Every structure is written in structure tokens, then in C-alpha cells.
Amino acid sequence: MSIIVNLDKIMLDRKMSLTELAERVDITMANLSILKNNKARAIRFSTLDALCRELNCQPGDILSYQPDENPEPAD
Amino acid sequence: MRYLGKKSVASWIHRVLGFLWYAFWVIGILLAGWQLFTGIFPEKSLTNLPPASLQIQTPGLDIKFEGVTAAIVSQRFLWLTLFSTVVVFAVYLYVLYNLRRVFATLVAGNPFARENVSSIRRIGGAVITGAVVRSLVQTAFGLFFAQNVAIPGVDFTAKLTLDFVTLFLGFVILVLAEIFRMGSELKEEQDLTV
Numbered sequence: 001m002s003i004i005v006n007l008d009k010i011m012l013d014r015k016m017s018l019t020e021l022a023e024r025v026d027i028t029m030a031n032l033s034i035l036k037n038n039k040a041r042a043i044r045f046s047t048l049d050a051l052c053r054e055l056n057c058q059p060g061d062i063l064s065y066q067p068d069e070n071p072e073p074a075d
Numbered sequence: 076m077r078y079l080g081k082k083s084v085a086s087w088i089h090r091v092l093g094f095l096w097y098a099f100w101v102i103g104i105l106l107a108g109w110q111l112f113t114g115i116f117p118e119k120s121l122t123n124l125p126p127a128s129l130q131i132q133t134p135g136l137d138i139k140f141e142g143v144t145a146a147i148v149s150q151r152f153l154w155l156t157l158f159s160t161v162v163v164f165a166v167y168l169y170v171l172y173n174l175r176r177v178f179a180t181l182v183a184g185n186p187f188a189r190e191n192v193s194s195i196r197r198i199g200g201a202v203i204t205g206a207v208v209r210s211l212v213q214t215a216f217g218l219f220f221a222q223n224v225a226i227p228g229v230d231f232t233a234k235l236t237l238d239f240v241t242l243f244l245g246f247v248i249l250v251l252a253e254i255f256r257m258g259s260e261l262k263e264e265q266d267l268t269v
Contacts (some may be wrong), residue, residue: 002137031269 004064007036010011025050077221085181092175099171110157140226152219159212166205173198187258195255199248206241 011021022032027047034040035047048059055062077083131138173194180188217233224231 012268027269034267035269039267041264043269047269 002066002068004019004066005035005040006062006064007032007051010057010061011068016055021051021054024054055056079181079186080184081182083182085178089175091179092171092178096168096171096175099164099167103160103168104153107160107164109159110153110160114153114157148168155215157216159208162208163205163212166201167207170198170201170205173201179219187255189259189263189264192252192256192259195248195252199245199252202248203242203245206245208239209241210235 011018018029018032018036022029025032025047027050031040035043048062051057051062052059079085091183129159176194177191177198180186214233214235217231221231221233
């Protein structure tokens with residue numbers, strides 16, 4: 001997956017723990033952990049909206065694109 | 076009426092499958108054991124006694140013949156009977172084993188578990204294989220009757236027929252496996268959507 005989630009960096013800057021962010025954004029710790037560890041397949045706009053609101057940032061601060069060295073063929 | 080989860084139709088079927096699993100093991104071992112005994116000790120088995128009457132049962136009709144004579148059953152045929160019993164029961168047990176695994180996930184409320192795809196594929200393959208094997212076994216028994224049983228005025232002709240209905244069902248099950256594969260992919264996608 002070429003989309004990288006930079007939650008760690010932003011949470012550190014805002015001095016916010018995973019538990020606190022999960023409560024504020026109203027998603028489970030498990031789901032937030034999946035997102036933080038780049039295991040998620042998709043993110044809802046509602047979740048992205050809540051993250052940007054609570055972390056006071058832009059979507060581009062949380063998500064970045066890094067092309068794969070060996071790109072997967074499109075379906 | 077609940078169909079999935081605990082105390083549902085699926086859980087009831089899972090219990091029935093569990094009973095059938097153990098019952099088939101017991102019946103298979105007893106039947107194979109008896110056939111092994113007749114194969115090793117044909118002179119002590121009952122199959123050497125020529126029957127005085129022969130009864131053929133079909134759905135909706137019973138046919139009884141009197142004055143039947145039969146040749147002594149060959150030992151080779153007894154070993155063939157044992158082999159066919161082992162193969163047929165192996166297929167049944169294989170299907171039951173995979174069905175139990177599928178229904179265990181249904182009782183757990185997780186029908187699109189990844190392992191169900193391979194289990195259902197294996198069931199489809201076993202149903203197709205079982206249909207072919209059963210046809211061959213039935214033909215072999217038909218040949219035995221044609222060669223060893225004599226009834227005045229009655230002509231036995233063995234023939235090979237394939238159970239196309241069961242074959243068709245086997246392919247339907249393989250298509251179902253593909254549907255479950257798509258379902259499990261969609262579920263995984265949904266589970267990993269935050």
C-alpha cells in the first residue's frame with residue numbers, strides 16, 4: 001500500500017495518547033491501532049473529518065503518498 | 076427464527092452433523108470389519124449360503140423373487156466390496172468433516188470466514204468425486220448380480236449410469252464457494268475500513 005498514515009508523528013506533536021484520541025474520535029482502540037500501523041484498507045471521510053478536527057490538522061498531514069518500488073497491477 | 080449464531084438453525088444442524096460424524100465412523104468401521112472378516116474367512120461367512128429368495132427394494136416398490144440360485148461369492152469380490160465401502164465412507168466422512176467446520180463458523184456468527192472458502196470447495200470436489208465413485212461401485216455390484224445370480228425367466232443386465240443430479244449439485248457447490256470467497260474479501264475490506 002502506497003498511502004502512509006503519519007498518526008504517530010502528529011499525536012506526538014499534539015501530545016495525545018492513542019486512548020485519548022480514540023475516545024475523542026469515537027472509534028475503537030483496535031481500529032485506531034489498525035490505522036496507525038498502516039494495516040487499514042480504507043478510511044471513512046467521517047473518521048478523517050474527526051481526526052483532523054481533534055488533531056487540528058489537514059488530511060495531508062495525516063496521509064502521505066509514497067510510490068511502491070514494485071507496483072501491484074490494477075484490477 | 077434465527078438462522079446463524081448460538082441457538083439457531085445452524086447450531087441445530089451443527090449438532091446433527093456432529094452426531095452423523097460419529098455415527099458414520101461407527102457404521103463404517105463395523106461394516107468394513109465385517110467385510111474384512113468375510114474376505115479373510117469366506118467359508119465362515121454367510122455369503123456362501125445361496126439365498127432361497129431375493130428381494131429388491133426400490134423407492135415405492137419391493138420386488139421378491141423365489142427360487143433364486145447364486146454361485147459361490149468369490150473372495151476377489153469380497154475384497155472389492157471392502158475397498159468400495161472404505162472409499163465411499165471416506166468420501167462421506169470428508170464431506171461431513173468440512174461441513175462441520177463450515178457450520179462451526181456459522182454458529183460463531185462468522186459465515187464469511189476465510190477458511191470456509193476452501194472447506195466449501197473441498198465439499199464440492201468430494202460430492203463430484205463421490206458421484207463418480209458411487210456409479211462405479213453400483214456398476215460393479217450390478218456386474219456381480221448379472222454374473223452370479225440366476226432367476227428362471229429373469230435377465231440381469233449391468234450398466235454404467237452417472238448420477239448427473241449429484242454431479243450438477245457438486246458444481247453448484249463449487250460456484251457457492253466462489254460466492255463465499257467474494258463475501259470473505261468484502262468482509263475483510265469492511266473489517267479493515269476505519
